[in-house]
Amino acid sequence: xxxxxxxxxxxxxxxxxxxxxxxxxxxxxxxxxxxxxxxxxxxxxxxxxxxxxxxxxxxxxxxxxxxxxxxxxxxxxxxxxxxxxxxxxxxxxxxxxxxxxxxxxxxxxxxxx
Numbered sequence: 001x002x003x004x005x006x007x008x009x010x011x012x013x014x015x016x017x018x019x020x021x022x023x024x025x026x027x028x029x030x031x032x033x034x035x036x037x038x039x040x041x042x043x044x045x046x047x048x049x050x051x052x053x054x055x056x057x058x059x060x061x062x063x064x065x066x067x068x069x070x071x072x073x074x075x076x077x078x079x080x081x082x083x084x085x086x087x088x089x090x091x092x093x094x095x096x097x098x099x100x101x102x103x104x105x106x107x108x109x110x111x112x113x
Contacts, residue, residue, distance in 0.1 A: 002095050004076075005047035006055040007040075011080070015055075017088030026052060040065055048073040053101045055091070066105040074101030081110040 001022040006015055008028050015025045028038065038046075040061045047054045053074030056062050062075050076095070081087040090108050095101060 013084035
């Protein structure tokens with residue numbers, strides 16, 4: 001299973017669902033850094049140092065970071081889906097298809113319907 005680090009904007013109910021699927025998810029709130037305006041670059045560095053893939057809804061910034069710094073432990077960028085268990089299932093399915101998350105930018109978008 002994957003090791004994730006979710007940023008402040010990532011829905012906690014999705015974190016809970018991913019944990020039920022066996023993933024190890026650490027939230028920025030659990031680190032005590034929430035509300036501290038941690039720059040995205042620093043968050044990516046912290047996650048990578050700990051071997052964790054970033055989970056975020058902040059697609060624009062993290063797509064740019066991936067292009068600038070492709071040596072990271074992985075980034076999963078998502079669109080918001082209020083069906084949290086469905087979103088967690090899509091994330092789970094996407095990462096299961098990959099041999100490694102290292103250096104990967106994975107896009108998980110809400111379906112049109």
